Amino acid sequence: MNGEVLRYGAGAPLIGVVMGSSSDWPTMRAAAEVLREFEVPFEARVVSAHRTPDLMFAYAETALERGLRAIIAGAGGAAHLPGMLAAKTPVPVLGVPVESRALHGQDSLLSIVQMPKGVPVATFAIGAAGAANAALFAVAMLAATDEVLGQRLADFRRCQSEAVLAMRLEPLE
Numbered sequence: 001m002n003g004e005v006l007r008y009g010a011g012a013p014l015i016g017v018v019m020g021s022s023s024d025w026p027t028m029r030a031a032a033e034v035l036r037e038f039e040v041p042f043e044a045r046v047v048s049a050h051r052t053p054d055l056m057f058a059y060a061e062t063a064l065e066r067g068l069r070a071i072i073a074g075a076g077g078a079a080h081l082p083g084m085l086a087a088k089t090p091v092p093v094l095g096v097p098v099e100s101r102a103l104h105g106q107d108s109l110l111s112i113v114q115m116p117k118g119v120p121v122a123t124f125a126i127g128a129a130g131a132a133n134a135a136l137f138a139v140a141m142l143a144a145t146d147e148v149l150g151q152r153l154a155d156f157r158r159c160q161s162e163a164v165l166a167m168r169l170e171p172l173e
């Protein structure tokens with residue numbers, strides 16, 4: 001498989017982060033940042049169902065044997081990448097709708113979420129928050145069989161709750 005691949009973490013990647021274009025990276029890096037924070041080994045690369053269909057097939061067909069436990073796939077507009085990956089691999093695909101210029105990501109969302117029965121893609125919110133949540137979801141899936149990761153997730157949730165409890169509202173004048 002040609003094309004640049006970023007790899008983070010020790011050992012073989014457990015999560016694949018793929019996106020239809022490098023223009024999606026500002027959104028999809030939110031997923032990468034979460035995985036790095038949780039020390040989950042992952043790879044990130046551009047794969048397009050439309051523009052590099054052979055690469056997309058090869059990526060999906062080798063995902064299981066390469067040890068990937070989930071694929072986080074982001075795309076914008078006619079976002080066929082997550083669904084086509086899901087069609088070619090049993091590895092769970094988590095779809096992230098990237099905000100498109102013309103339709104603000106509504107097109108991306110509907111293309112990803114409206115899969116025909118039998119080929120599911122878990123679909124997240126439009127944009128970087130959706131990408132971060134897809135990564136947190138992948139962490140939660142892995143944490144079901146990984147105590148250390150489970151503890152990290154519990155610590156993350158505790159810190160998040162503490163941050164909310166420390167929130168202050170500006171009093172009225």
Ligand SMILES: Nc1c(C(=O)O)ncn1[C@@H]1O[C@H](COP(=O)(O)O)[C@@H](O)[C@H]1O
Nearest residue numbers: 020021023048049050075076079080081
């Ligand atoms: N939706 C897809 C697919 C696909 O689904 O295979 N490949 C690229 N794209 C999307 O096209 C948008 C514009 O891409 P460019 O910025 O490269 O023109 C991106 O959001 C990308 O995800």
